[in-house]
Amino acid sequence: MSQAETVRRAPRRLWSLGLLRSEIGTTFRRWRTLALLAVLAGVPILVGVAIKIETGSRGPDGGDGGPAFISQVTNNGLFLVFTSLAVTLPFFLPMAIGVIAGDAIAGEANAGTLRYLLVAPAGRARLLFAKYATSMAFCLVGTLVVALSALVTGAALFPLGKVTLLSGTSISFGEGLLRALAIAGVVALSLLGVAALGLFISTLTNSGIAAMATTVGLLITVQILDTIPQLHAIQPYLFSHYWLSFADLLRDPVYWDQLQKNIGLQALYAVVFGSAAWARFTTRDITA
Amino acid sequence: MPPPTAADPGRAVPRDADHVIETRGLTKAYRGGQLAVDRLDLAVPRGSVFGFLGPNGSGKTTTIRMLMGLIEPTAGSARVLGRPMPGASRQVLPAVGALIEGPALYGFLSGRDNLRRFDAADPTADPRTRDERVDRALERVGLGAAAGKKARAYSLGMKQRLGLAAALLQPRELLVLDEPTNGLDPQGMREIRTLVRELAADGTTVFLSSHLLDEIEQVCTHAAVMARGRLITQGTVAELSATVLDSGGHGRLAVTTPDPADATRVLKEHGVTDIRVAGDRVTGDLPAPPDGHPAEPADLNAALVRAGVRVRAFGAERASLEDVFVHLTGEGFDVAG
Numbered sequence: 001m002s003q004a005e006t007v008r009r010a011p012r013r014l015w016s017l018g019l020l021r022s023e024i025g026t027t028f029r030r031w032r033t034l035a036l037l038a039v040l041a042g043v044p045i046l047v048g049v050a051i052k053i054e055t056g057s058r059g060p061d062g063g064d065g066g067p068a069f070i071s072q073v074t075n076n077g078l079f080l081v082f083t084s085l086a087v088t089l090p091f092f093l094p095m096a097i098g099v100i101a102g103d104a105i106a107g108e109a110n111a112g113t114l115r116y117l118l119v120a121p122a123g124r125a126r127l128l129f130a131k132y133a134t135s136m137a138f139c140l141v142g143t144l145v146v147a148l149s150a151l152v153t154g155a156a157l158f159p160l161g162k163v164t165l166l167s168g169t170s171i172s173f174g175e176g177l178l179r180a181l182a183i184a185g186v187v188a189l190s191l192l193g194v195a196a197l198g199l200f201i202s203t204l205t206n207s208g209i210a211a212m213a214t215t216v217g218l219l220i221t222v223q224i225l226d227t228i229p230q231l232h233a234i235q236p237y238l239f240s241h242y243w244l245s246f247a248d249l250l251r252d253p254v255y256w257d258q259l260q261k262n263i264g265l266q267a268l269y270a271v272v273f274g275s276a277a278w279a280r281f282t283t284r285d286i287t288a
Numbered sequence: 289m290p291p292p293t294a295a296d297p298g299r300a301v302p303r304d305a306d307h308v309i310e311t312r313g314l315t316k317a318y319r320g321g322q323l324a325v326d327r328l329d330l331a332v333p334r335g336s337v338f339g340f341l342g343p344n345g346s347g348k349t350t351t352i353r354m355l356m357g358l359i360e361p362t363a364g365s366a367r368v369l370g371r372p373m374p375g376a377s378r379q380v381l382p383a384v385g386a387l388i389e390g391p392a393l394y395g396f397l398s399g400r401d402n403l404r405r406f407d408a409a410d411p412t413a414d415p416r417t418r419d420e421r422v423d424r425a426l427e428r429v430g431l432g433a434a435a436g437k438k439a440r441a442y443s444l445g446m447k448q449r450l451g452l453a454a455a456l457l458q459p460r461e462l463l464v465l466d467e468p469t470n471g472l473d474p475q476g477m478r479e480i481r482t483l484v485r486e487l488a489a490d491g492t493t494v495f496l497s498s499h500l501l502d503e504i505e506q507v508c509t510h511a512a513v514m515a516r517g518r519l520i521t522q523g524t525v526a527e528l529s530a531t532v533l534d535s536g537g538h539g540r541l542a543v544t545t546p547d548p549a550d551a552t553r554v555l556k557e558h559g560v561t562d563i564r565v566a567g568d569r570v571t572g573d574l575p576a577p578p579d580g581h582p583a584e585p586a587d588l589n590a591a592l593v594r595a596g597v598r599v600r601a602f603g604a605e606r607a608s609l610e611d612v613f614v615h616l617t618g619e620g621f622d623v624a625g
Contacts, residue, residue, distance in 0.1 A: 018408050018415055019408055019409055019411075021408070022404070022405050022408035022409065026394065026397070026405060029396065029397070030396060031396060111392055111393075111394070111395075112389070112390070112391075112392025113392045113393065113394060115353075115356075115358055115388055115389075115392065116386075116388075116392055116406055116409075116451075116454060117406070117409045118356075118357070118358060119356045119357070119358070119381055119384070119386045119388070120381070120406055120407075120409035120410045121357075121377050121378060121381035121382065121409070121410070121411070122409035122410075122411075123377075123378060123411070126411075127409075283360070285353075285358070285359035285360060286353070286358040286359060287353070287358075287359065
């Protein structure tokens with residue numbers, strides 16, 4: 001370790017991928033992350049079993065209320081995928097994202113590891129990017145866990161077969177699976193706004209718990225605001241407003257209008273709160 | 289450049305270009321206007337083992353955080369390895385290993401995976417040599433056997449060692465070690481001091497902050513003293529001791545005796561000032577020489593014996609860094625233990 005050996009090392013081009021890989025590996029090895037995924041996997045099983053018991057005792061017309069396709073589940077297990085996503089999207093999925101994104105920076109600050117990452121030097125913008133990308137990865141993984149768990153539960157408890165769309169036409173089971181995958185993709189994208197919001201909140205504090213609680217609290221507040229009729233003027237700007245539009249993928253032809261609005265809104269949230277997080281994190285004093 | 293060691297304290301301070309850390313008027317005011325660091329001009333020569341001394345809350349850690357680009361100075365500038373901080377963080381920090389305010393680890397990861405994680409955050413670290421470098425760093429701090437254990441099961445001393453290992457993942461030009469022996473047992477402290485000397489012998493500049501004066505005295509070639517955000521003095525350890533000796537006399541006289549009360553009376557009669565008694569130990573400043581010649585301590589010893597005071601030990605104490613500190617700041621030092 002002599003000075004002669006200390007050559008100036010040039011940063012490698014793809015190094016930020018190395019940081020991202022480390023970030024994803026670290027996040028998904030956390031016990032908390034695995035617990036969240038276990039809860040997400042449990043919801044479809046619970047819903048599936050509940051529907052099975054209900055129909056077993058009361059006949060196939062049991063589903064009143066709930067999403068439009070819940071009554072279809074007994075005819076086709078694939079509908080459990082759509083039902084489960086509709087059940088988890090309003091709360092379970094965004095809450096899980098809120099925990100992961102809210103903890104992203106604040107949790108590292110709380111543990112003190114943030115200062116060591118920064119003197120490594122990870123670079124503030126790069127670290128933030130790796131954190132956001134990891135939150136996005138969690139959005140996708142969380143959604144897929146729900147979808148897969150629902151598919152397996154649905155296949156185990158109910159018959160599979162041709163899919164009757166909400167518009168009445170029938171498609172093959174294979175095409176139904178593709179639509180289910182597309183829906184999972186749209187649901188994952190729907191969560192990007194919450195992820196960006198959580199990340200921004202995470203840059204404001206040194207307490208992981210506070211950031212998580214604030215993010216989840218905002219999530220609940222926004223959901224409530226979205227149900228108050230007097231506030232219809234601001235509702236199109238609430239990140240959760242178009243969430244359930246994913247059901248439009250189950251029509252023939254697909255209704256694109258709300259889907260596009262949803263993705264556009266998520267992109268807007270990602271840009272606004274991503275920039276705010278960047279502005280805050282790159283100038284802030286790291287005192288933890 | 290010849291490797292400087294702790295046994296070579298009289299080295300002259302090199303010229304400005306050879307400073308690995310240089311600050312000009314570095315100031316940090318926290319909200320409310322309170323100055324944590326007040327117009328600091330610090331110069332750390334390349335190749336030195338530089339002791340950064342001060343009681344807790346004197347601004348040492350704030351200074352280190354500014355040097356490492358973690359917090360922005362309110363005023364003034366800092367250069368590390370010749371480049372401005374925090375502007376040149378990306379170029380400077382890969383050549384700097386740091387332990388700041390104690391170790392911070394991922395409890396759910398093993399010691400080895402913690403190091404892999406920190407190494408992955410370094411854009412200049414080669415992933416192909418990562419495992420090899422991680423294992424070498426673990427061996428170097430004596431954690432080879434515990435590398436696979438989860439970090440939450442580590443003792444404070446082991447965490448401290450792992451933090452040090454993270455600073456040693458790459459060959460560094462500068463090591464910034466904030467209280468590196470915190471939480472270590474005496475054996476561990478000795479090992480860390482040996483490690484610091486080895487690194488210095490290899491040409492790495494070591495910037496060592498501590499509130500343990502004897503620690504600084506044992507390993508450092510240079511030192512700076514901070515108190516209440518201000519730099520009190522800096523220079524070689526030998527120079528610092530000399531300033532106290534020159535202005536305060538010729539070191540302190542120390543007498544060990546079973547009759548401290550009598551000894552105190554006799555010494556006072558012979559002009560010894562600032563006499564302090566601790567158990568069977570009496571210390572005091574030798575009288576100022578009236579005719580330019582230093583007072584002869586042997587005469588005092590003879591006087592003590594003549595007065596019937598039994599003397600077990602008699603001698604002059606060299607000024608310790610603690611004396612330096614007390615002399616410079618006029619206040620006591622928070623010495624642990």
